[in-house]
Amino acid sequence: MVESRLTGPVRVVGVGLLGTSIGLGLRARGVEVILADASPTHLSIAVDYGAGRIAVEGDEPQLIVVCVPPDVTARVVAAELEAFPRAIVTDVASVKLAPLHELRAAGADVSRYVGTHPMAGAERGGPLSGRVDLFVGRPWVVTAHDGISYQRGSVIDDLILDLGGSLVEMTPEAHDRSVALVSHVPQVISSLMARRLVDAPGAAVNLAGQGLRDVTRIAASDPELWVQILGANAAPVASILRLFSQDLERMIETLEAPEAVGASRRLAEELAGGNAGVARIPGKHGVDRRYAQLVVMVDDSPGELARLLAEIGEAGVNLEDLRLEHSPGAQIGFADISVLPEQLGYLVEFLRARGWRIAG
Structure with missing residues (x-):
């Protein structure tokens, strides 16, 4: 067991996924964890899972982590600050400026509060989805403000490092603008695209491939939670969506006259701009790098995917990313594998020699 940087008990309020x-x-680092939740069932499950113990009278936590929905975050943080006057309090809500404003307006002691936001999660929530390694290697934003000293806030840094997160410092304003671009607007666009499928002909939906699944995957997220998030960060989201609407209108005008002079060039520039944007998204270990792809045809039978992965390992090639796509109506799947460009040729020949079919 690796020794924790934290010295005192940590109280976690809200035992959903985060x-x-x-x-x-x-707990994996030996830290005493105190759990609290409005739902007795969720609390019981989290305790049974080994995430901590139930709170008792006389608890004196060193740190309190509030993990509740955005619309009640500030209220719960204020209550925790009042109930435990010697504890540092943080929260993990996905919007940071609104809770800080609300706490200040309520006269809460923000000299013991710093908002944070771990950029980690899953499509399913609740204590049953909890994972000991959820935050490993993931950015975890700390939105410090001038009302708290660095010395007091350092315990939050210890929490993040204990859990394997990558600490990122931002102002609350910069954080909210940033997540509007990389999280909140993608959710809106994904949901709107998926909504187009509701009344689509069945024949069209049956043609769906990995591209549509990629675009609409996050549209399955909880609407109630996203109403809260978007409402709390409405202005930055609306600002980016207005720019997106201008991009969309420009594309529509071009497609309405595809034979016009310069139309093909404009289309190419828009699509190439997308390429340039994708290239900026950090990949594995946060490295901004493009990988080479190969697609391997995999029979839809038990053990075949495991055999493919094992043989990639035997080849001594590190798998950077993997996506699976099934062919509708056929007993075959496609494994889209990402590797370093310099390893691509060798891996293709290695897999072909083992009998694998490379698509394309």
């Missing part, structure tokens, strides 16, 4: 995962991660 709260339970925080508890599991800290």
